[in-house]
Amino acid sequence: MSSIHATSLPTGHALREAIRRRERSAEEITRAALHDAESLQGPLHAYIRLLPERALERARRIDGLVRAGEPLGTLAGVPVAVKDLFCLQGEFTTCGSRILENFRSPYSATVVEKLEAAGAIIIGKTNMDEFAMGSSCENSAFFPTRNPWDTTRVPGGSSGGSASTVGARTVPIALGTDTGGSIREPASFCNIVGVKPTYGRVSRYGMIAFASSLDQAGPMTADVRDAADVLEVIAGYDPMDSTSVDVAVPPYASELPDDLHGVRIGIVAEFEASIAQGDAALAALYKQAYKDLERLGAQLVEVHLPHAQYGLATYYLIAPAECSSNLARYDGARYGRRVDGDGDVYAMFDRTRAAGFGDEVKRRIILGTYALSTGYYDAYYVRAQKVRTLIKSDFDSAFAECDVIACPAVSCPPFELGAKSQDPLAMYLMDYFTIPMSLAGIPALSIPAGYVSDLPVGLQIVAPAFHEGRMLAVAHAYEQATQHAAARIPAVRSEGARAS
Amino acid sequence: MADVPMDINQVSLLARLPLTEEEAQRFAGQFSRLFEFIADLQRLDVSAVHATAQVIPLHNAFREDEIRPSLDREVALENAPDSEGGYFKTPRILD
Amino acid sequence: MQQAIERNVSYQPVIGLEVHVELATQSKMFCGCRNVFGAPPNTLVCPVCLGMPGTLPVINRRAVEFLCKTGMALGCDVAPFSKFDRKNYFYPDMPKNYQISQYDMPLTTGGSVRLASGKRIALNRIHLEEDTGKNIHAGTSMAASEYTLIDYNRAGVPLMEIVSEPHIATPEEAEQYLSALKSVLSYIGVSDVKMHEGSLRCDANISVRPAGTSTLGVKAEVKNMNSFRSVVRALRFEIERQTEALTSGERIIQETRNWDDARGVTYSTRSKEQAHDYRYFPDPDLVPLTLDDATLAQWREELPELPLDKRDRFIAEYGVSEYEAGILTEDRSAAEFFEAVARACGDGKQAANWMLGDVRRSLEKHSLTLATSPVRPAQLAELIRIVAAGQISGKAAKEVCDAVVAEGTDPQAVVAQRGLSQISDTEAVGAMVDDALAANPESVASYKGGKAKALEFLVGQVMKSSRGKANIDIVRELLRERLG
Ligand SMILES: [Mg+2]
């Protein structure tokens, strides 16, 4: 870790300890993070907006608490970045879209409030695929974000800005959202830990909706311990979200073992068959990862997810259907962009929406509107919901045989910008291994598992609903034993692309 | 290529999302590939399967009938593209 | 389908009503904004009811309670499992461009509304949804307006939609239905039911068919009726319009028509071809409702006696006429007031006479209502008792009643202050009678000569000399006695 650039940051927990021990001030750390974010904006374009005044003001407040010997929150003084779909009172929240380019939220998302209440310093809002629709961060209305391991490549999406900035170690922690893989795939691409919690574990209030029955916010962090800390902070029941579940949040961070004795890890036969047909180096990497888990004491068992292959089709009916309804509100009447012109209010709606949304968003709105329309609702939407039931029960059966599942997070390492942008289906296939868990509503994470041609690849760990602790424990033992992320420095750090 | 029985112009009218001719053509082509996957679903026997609208086994999530502060009107209208006399303002409704 | 040209046939209307009722909760359906009519525009809005990005709805428990109570009062089946759906369509008064409503699993099904006549109109369903905001069209008419102003204060107010079966036979019956419904809703306290403020709104589906046939004709949906009176007028107009059309061989087209109250006509809303496909689907932001038996039992227990049940009981228990009972039970608190008076004085018939007569007149005179007047039931009961006991005259009683209603003073105190006590003592009245006889010998002679009218002159004289306080019945009795 010591070889990392001087202004770059170690883990969130290390920073927190340094602040507690008064070795470094929150303000100094925040300044460094802001400076670094600015220097790396050229090569990475990870941020839509930085919030220097707000961040420094809050950092000074934390330093005041430290000086006064007041109790400090879990994330006191730790700089974090949040995906630009979390509402932050008084600040612009664009969701990566032209249609919300000038929207200033009059309220804050529950998770953002929880982060700040725990002392986290939000330094900026990160870039993303428009309305979280995409797997490469190229669908942002503003600019594509780059991968810190190779700036000619994508960081993954839709939480690409968050993944990129944590991958570059500008901040140790970012918030992302995952609907079909939007935390796990970019985490894999940027060599960081990305956690999609159980649906209902984390409040969705203030998180701009893409597909309401699938969206979940989660941590994207430098290591597992940070992920555990952040999840502990943001998880829990929220009376503002009817779908948030009132289940006790365990102290994840204090339950992170170093070995896996007695843990049964399921390996998905169908996924292995699929990965074996692709990139041989990638298949070998995952084989090695399973061996490492076994070496740590875990017992590997074969499990089956016979309906997982239908995940993609199921997802691309349900998510667009919900999105077509969720995005109806962007019409230029109350907030956001309006395109003026002749005619009545509907002419204004049409102009505004046609100009305000990008290609992918339009595609999904059309697809979803179709799936819900008279005559097709049963054949598409209801049928997809039924297959969703089958996918969910596959996992129930699998978890009767194992404690967690280990499987690929991605089917390839980060690809070059533009490589898939003309081919939506190829892009959709990027989420092949992550979609089934989203449909089942169960927790899953991606953890650095090594490199293929010097590009990072993540391993996915999946647990039954509300058993994030199990999943983090396995990930932690694996991380400690392998040290994949700590072993290398992202390329953007060695290119001399920024000032010191 | 799978047949997509979609009247894309009718759907775009419902969605209030006018498409250019180029967009309509391009989307239709892209959808047809996706619908090859979707066609697989049609082959599954789901007659005995219930539909999952929501994965969490929750019901009766209520709030009590209590008043919470509303926004100040200036704040409510701050984001409005146009407003007048405390109202949101839009082009006329012809209906 | 060919519509037969039927001449010399009489047509009968088939009417179904959809009534939207704003529930009288403290806060809105899915957020904490205050639910109240008449606030300045856009002062009762928050991120949730403005449909701001990222916001989520949370169901107001009280709204569900109010709807279920309404359903129970109308004999509906409360669904053991119910859910909310999104009804998707674009309209600028709807912040999310979808309305959270209930589609295939409404909170209640079945039930009926009992009319004063005894007839029951079957209900199809009652469901819960959210109200929309209000558009104000700048300019003289919608078509002439240059722009629209929107107030979202009403957006998200809980709205209950009560859908009847098409079993209403006449415009008058539609009015009876609305009035019976209004009465039940106000009894259980779930709504203000003020049609002029829009807390009760009514749309009608109406068709006509040849008398004696059973297939339904093509219906029109009539909207924009702002009073019971306009519902009756609009329905009459539609019956005539549709009958005339059919008689002259025209086709009726299924359409939405607006009622123009000033011109007394309905007209087709030539909405530009807005595609109508609501694409209902379960709202993924909400979870289903599964109301448990204990909760339902408790709500049922909290239901008051309903207006027509009360009416029937008043007839049986207090011997009042159906007409009187009907008026007495129109308003729940008035009915309860009446019953308290009747119980306290032990004479329901008298209590009804007073309530519907002098009390009502005094209230009107002082621009009061039972709710705003300081009068208490015990005071009216006391008044009725002292009249019956002969303590005051009927004339004095009216004066006392007026004072009690206006000021809330106890009747005895009014009697004492104003010296209205009646002289019923035979000896005292006898002395006055004797004085009158002595002072009016001609009248005495005239009476004895067969002129019965003279007696009334003498009664008048005694009343005059007692300044109205003598008990008139005793005066008359003693005069007869003394004149033999
Ligand atoms: Mg309705």
Ligand SMILES: [Zn+2]
């Ligand atoms: Zn509100």
